[in-house]
Amino acid sequence: MANPNIRTVTGKSTIPAGVSKAGIFTTDTTFTDRLVYSGTAAALNTILSQGRENSEQEKNNLWIHIPTSDLLLRIVSWGGQVVKVDGDASGVSAEAWELVEANLCGWSVLNQGNVDGFVNGEALEAGSSIAFSDADAPTFRRNFVDAVLINGSSTSLLIQEKLG
Secondary structure (H helix, E strand, C coil): CCCCCCECCEEEEEEECCCEEEEEEECCCCCCEEEEEEHHHHHHHHHCCCCCCCCCCCCEEEEEEEEHHHHEEEEEEEECCCCEEEECCCCCEEEEEEEECEEEEEEEEEEEECCCCEEEEECCCHHHHHEEECCCCCCCCCEEEEEEEEEECCCCCCEEEEEE
8 A cells, every 4th residue: 555645746736735625715805814715604614623623713734725826825713704824815816725734744855857846936956855854842742844835747746744
């Protein structure tokens, strides 16, 4: 059986991989760090709380990926049909989205192709690799590392994720 934490990407994606969710988001008309969900508040809360009892509370490892806009935004908090994000969500208009649960402790990317790929907008030359890891915590408590936006549209990127 293949290791689910190792995969090859030949398009746009995230580390870890996002999961498409129902509904669409549009930027709030007043605040560019808020997205408004098209469905019901209950549906959004169910998606973001993922069945846990910590609904409408802050979390530090959930991200919204808007593939058509190449946006990856950390969720700061949510309530009702509004999600506050850490970043500028300007220009998002009725766009599909993916939920990224970044329970990452580390990751690596190897560009296996003949042309540049991109990691968070920075070029990763053919044959090159990059890795990032959180230092092992002396206790059971650990901070997750940020999710990563990758683009292997013209190449082949080998991704390895270290999940916490």
